[in-house]
Amino acid sequence: MSEGPVARSLAVATAPLAMALVVMFGIQLAEAWLTGLLGPHALAALGFVLPVAMTVMSFGIGLGAGATAVVARALGAGEEAGRLSLHALLLAAAVAFGLALPCWFGAEALLRWLGAEGETRLLALAYLRSWLLGAVPLLTGMVALGIVRAAGDMRFGGSALAGAGILGFLLDWPLAFGVPGVVPGLGLPGLAVAADLSWLAMLLVSLQRLRRFGLLGTGGAVMDGFLASTRRVLRVGLPAAGTNAIIPVANGLFTAMLAVQGSAAVAGFGLGSRVESMAMTALFALSAVVNPFAAQNAGAGRLDRLQTGMRASMSFCLAYGLAVALPLVVAAPWVAAAFTADPAVAASTTLYLRILPWGYGAIGAIAVACAAFNGLERPMSAVAISLVRTFVLGVPLAWIGGRLGGEAGTFAGLLIGNLGAGLLAAAWLLRKVAHEPARQPLPATP
Numbered sequence: 071m072s073e074g075p076v077a078r079s080l081a082v083a084t085a086p087l088a089m090a091l092v093v094m095f096g097i098q099l100a101e102a103w104l105t106g107l108l109g110p111h112a113l114a115a116l117g118f119v120l121p122v123a124m125t126v127m128s129f130g131i132g133l134g135a136g137a138t139a140v141v142a143r144a145l146g147a148g149e150e151a152g153r154l155s156l157h158a159l160l161l162a163a164a165v166a167f168g169l170a171l172p173c174w175f176g177a178e179a180l181l182r183w184l185g186a187e188g189e190t191r192l193l194a195l196a197y198l199r200s201w202l203l204g205a206v207p208l209l210t211g212m213v214a215l216g217i218v219r220a221a222g223d224m225r226f227g228g229s230a231l232a233g234a235g236i237l238g239f240l241l242d243w244p245l246a247f248g249v250p251g252v253v254p255g256l257g258l259p260g261l262a263v264a265a266d267l268s269w270l271a272m273l274l275v276s277l278q279r280l281r282r283f284g285l286l287g288t289g290g291a292v293m294d295g296f297l298a299s300t301r302r303v304l305r306v307g308l309p310a311a312g313t314n315a316i317i318p319v320a321n322g323l324f325t326a327m328l329a330v331q332g333s334a335a336v337a338g339f340g341l342g343s344r345v346e347s348m349a350m351t352a353l354f355a356l357s358a359v360v361n362p363f364a365a366q367n368a369g370a371g372r373l374d375r376l377q378t379g380m381r382a383s384m385s386f387c388l389a390y391g392l393a394v395a396l397p398l399v400v401a402a403p404w405v406a407a408a409f410t411a412d413p414a415v416a417a418s419t420t421l422y423l424r425i426l427p428w429g430y431g432a433i434g435a436i437a438v439a440c441a442a443f444n445g446l447e448r449p450m451s452a453v454a455i456s457l458v459r460t461f462v463l464g465v466p467l468a469w470i471g472g473r474l475g476g477e478a479g480t481f482a483g484l485l486i487g488n489l490g491a492g493l494l495a496a497a498w499l500l501r502k503v504a505h506e507p508a509r510q511p512l513p514a515t516p
Contacts, residue, residue, distance in 0.1 A: 090228030096235075102409050104243070105258065118191070119201070121318045122173065132315070135314075145366070166206040166209035177195055185336075190333055233271075309453050313444075320460035324480065334418050337415045341409055342418075350433065352386075356437075363376075365447075391432065391434055425485055436495045439496065442503070463491055464491075
């Protein structure tokens with residue numbers, strides 16, 4: 071990623087991952103439709119589970135960002151990275167177990183705090199506890215895919231994500247609704263079990279790919295140098311995990327705000343968020359590519375490519391965000407009607423999709439800036455951007471908007487926060503890369 075035309079390098083790396091995310095998020099939308107068949111309480115239950123699940127996943131994203139950055143920099147500087155990769159995977163598995171266990175036992179308290187009540191809370195509790203059983207393969211697999219990207223292989227990561235999504239979807243119906251005379255339906259928790267099994271499969275194929283790259287250790291005692299490797303990964307990974315955890319924690323607050331408006335508002339927020347993920351696939355894919363791009367070029371001393379790549383990425387975020395927002399806003403009522411027959415949930419989903427899409431370009435700029443700062447091993451800059459987006463702008467503005475305009479005001483506050491943080495993130499990143507000093511390669515792991 072430190073050679074060839076910059077825009078072409080970014081586009082070639084982004085395209086396969088974007089296509090895979092289209093498949094993955096498309097399947098998530100199909101699963102939302104299946105959930106709608108289980109009733110409005112099931113949709114609302116997913117809305118309450120989402121902040122907790124995303125908080126756990128944020129640690130996988132953060133550790134993956136840390137592993138991607140340090141392995142990519144090591145490879146760009148010509149270092150041996152096999153043991154570093156292996157230790158990053160072991161660290162991810164340990165962190166996943168350490169998160170899943172207390173969340174499993176504290177699930178009911180978390181859902182009560184979010185405002186889930188009655189049948190909705192019982193469904194959410196069953197789903198969340200089933201989902202947490204797959205936390206170890208999920209987080210470890212996310213780190214494994216990050217290391218594959220660090221080696222410059224974007225196609226495999228996309229294929230693995232798409233394959234996991236397809237496998238999970240194929241298992242959704244029999245596990246949730248059952249097969250008469252063969253498999254009893256588990257209801258909403260069946261969707262979580264299907265996801266768990268797909269993540270396990272993703273992890274296994276990812277480990278095999280890393281083995282082919284020689285990135286699963288180099289012989290000797292497995293734990294030799296583990297603490298040194300852990301420090302390198304956590305130097306970026308811990309702040310990056312914090313950066314990503316800030317957003318779902320804030321979403322938990324938004325969910326609690328909307329719960330006052332009723333469970334339909336929470337269900338609409340959850341459905342709107344899934345449609346949003348589908349609409350922003352190209353921006354998410356680009357942010358995943360920017361991390362190793364920045365790390366490899368910084369490690370190789372190619373600061374000219376770094377500056378050109380960041381300018382091109384921000385321009386793409388703006389253009390893509392506007393191109394996606396207009397048709398989605400126009401089609402909002404039909405999109406909502408495709409996933410739910412409940413008028414109140416459809417109305418909330420439509421409201422979400424008529425307000426929030428205008429900030430998609432800004433959200434893309436935030437994601438790209440955070441990924442680039444992590445790749446440059448400046449993770450605290452990414453933390454600062456996320457804090458500004460959520461707790462300085464997003465939460466206060468959403469609260470004020472909710473007090474003044476109810477559900478619509480909450481969404482409007484979120485939009486204004488995203489726009490302000492996006493402008494800040496773009497300006498900050500472009501200014502930093504314009505003055506990025508040449509840096510020496512990190513010392514090799516013992």
